[in-house]
Amino acid sequence: MQQPTPLNDNVCNEKIYSKIYNEQSKHLYNFMYFKCGDAARSSDFVQEAFVKLWKNCAKVSSDKAKSFLYTVAKNLFLNEVAHQKVVLKHAQLQPHKVEHQSPQFLLEEKQYRKKVQDAIAELTEAQRTAFLLNRIEGKKYHEIAEILDISVKAVEKRMSLALQSLRKTIENI
Numbered sequence: 001m002q003q004p005t006p007l008n009d010n011v012c013n014e015k016i017y018s019k020i021y022n023e024q025s026k027h028l029y030n031f032m033y034f035k036c037g038d039a040a041r042s043s044d045f046v047q048e049a050f051v052k053l054w055k056n057c058a059k060v061s062s063d064k065a066k067s068f069l070y071t072v073a074k075n076l077f078l079n080e081v082a083h084q085k086v087v088l089k090h091a092q093l094q095p096h097k098v099e100h101q102s103p104q105f106l107l108e109e110k111q112y113r114k115k116v117q118d119a120i121a122e123l124t125e126a127q128r129t130a131f132l133l134n135r136i137e138g139k140k141y142h143e144i145a146e147i148l149d150i151s152v153k154a155v156e157k158r159m160s161l162a163l164q165s166l167r168k169t170i171e172n173i
Helices: 014-036 039-055 065-093 103-121 125-135 141-148 152-171
Strands: none
Touching: 014 039, 014 065, 039 065, 103 125, 103 152, 125 141, 125 152, 141 152
16 A cells, blocks of 8 residues: 655645646546547546545645546546446347337238348349348458459449349339
């Protein structure tokens, strides 16, 4: 555990704390704004960093206050990002809640899916393969070209024709 700093260098002294706040708050805000791009969150991070500085004022000398503030604010940001990743991962694992939908809606949705599947099935084999590799498997055009051993231009042409055909067929649905 760190030893308390001498009283003349102590951040617990209100004048020293105010001086640090006046010198560093705007710079710290800008730093956090560049990190997260959100003014309100940036202000929150700055405020929390200064609260932590005040709570730990006996352990932090005035010459270490700046690095303490930046470290605390950056860690708060990183913790929030990690938390958001956990929330997103959890949301993806949860089955989507379906509102109580009318049987009519469910029937129309089922019919629509069937028509889309039929429209995809009507594509030529070359178009269907390129389309499914791109839209279902998320492959880029150059990856599809390598897989199918064709040029990128050929992939572009197949995708263009597939999308035209699907738009024409689905427009009638």
